[in-house]
Amino acid sequence: MSVEAPSGKHAGTENFPVGSILIRADLRPHVHAYYRFARTADDIADSPDLAPEEKVRRLDLMGAALIGESTADVEVSRGMRASLAQTGVSPTTCLDLLVAFRWDATRLRYRDWDDLMEYCRYSANPVGRYLLELHGETAETHGPSDALCSALQVINHLQDLADDYRALDRVYLPQDAMALGGIDVTALAAPASAPGLRLAIDRTLDRTAALLVEARRLPGLVRDRRLRWECAAIVALAHRLTAMLRVQDPLARRVKLGKLGALVTALGGVLGVYGRAA
Numbered sequence: 325m326s327v328e329a330p331s332g333k334h335a336g337t338e339n340f341p342v343g344s345i346l347i348r349a350d351l352r353p354h355v356h357a358y359y360r361f362a363r364t365a366d367d368i369a370d371s372p373d374l375a376p377e378e379k380v381r382r383l384d385l386m387g388a389a390l391i392g393e394s395t396a397d398v399e400v401s402r403g404m405r406a407s408l409a410q411t412g413v414s415p416t417t418c419l420d421l422l423v424a425f426r427w428d429a430t431r432l433r434y435r436d437w438d439d440l441m442e443y444c445r446y447s448a449n450p451v452g453r454y455l456l457e458l459h460g461e462t463a464e465t466h467g468p469s470d471a472l473c474s475a476l477q478v479i480n481h482l483q484d485l486a487d488d489y490r491a492l493d494r495v496y497l498p499q500d501a502m503a504l505g506g507i508d509v510t511a512l513a514a515p516a517s518a519p520g521l522r523l524a525i526d527r528t529l530d531r532t533a534a535l536l537v538e539a540r541r542l543p544g545l546v547r548d549r550r551l552r553w554e555c556a557a558i559v560a561l562a563h564r565l566t567a568m569l570r571v572q573d574p575l576a577r578r579v580k581l582g583k584l585g586a587l588v589t590a591l592g593g594v595l596g597v598y599g600r601a602a
Contacts, residue, residue, distance in 0.1 A: 347554060348548070351458055354407045354413075355455070357406075358418070360403065361400050365422055366428075368386075369425040376429045379425075379429035380426050380429050383425050383429065386400065387401075387418075389401035390418055392405070404418060420445075421451075424446035424448075428494070432493055432495065433495055433509075436500040437498050437528075439498065440496060444473070444474040444478070448477035449469070452470065453466060453470075456546075459546075459548045461551070469555075471535040472562065479562060481496035482525060482528065482574055484578070485525075485575060486512060495509050495512065497525070501523075501528055502524045504527065505520030505523035507524065514575060516573055521575070525574070543555045564581060565580075
């Protein structure tokens, strides 16, 4: 049974590596299965052609098929269920994602930073925990991983500020940060950021930078060497994008790293953690 609502997005369009060559070859197919599950759910939540109740119905069906509460043959859930059975990873890492995508289908605003972090708890943090559990890492890694994943989510929100508002009327920038700058969501319709919006963005970046302080501990806690390198690369990319968002306007154009810049930044992160281990 098809629940899909394809957006045209794929692993190559993501900001950060998805099942990159740094991940062990035997685990890469499972990472790809997880990505397909998450991508399908994300596309449903973001579809402009589906009503909110239809989005929730499809997301519910994905979850029920994943854990065997439905006999519907949802291909992406079937594939993910087989992967979880083979690896022993908890289905919670998938089900939590569906909580966030249901919110995306029905919720358009976030009051403050704590409200946004509660969203990230379901939308981003399960991704890191999935990778850690897949590699057999310890619970000691969870805190820094959650910090990194939440930071990545906020970075993506800031990159997509204009598109999310214009296409979906969805705003992740905390309302209290906008109020502090004396603006509301209509400021996101402008071709460039007003001073009040810049203040709200910078306030959010300050909070993101604090998350990245905790995230820097992650590579040193990860036992699997290749995953450690992957984490180091992503931490470096997150720091670089945060710095770019400080000086570039996400309303004027999408702030992103080119392929060469991403490669150089990621390699610097890998070499840094390799040097510390040597």
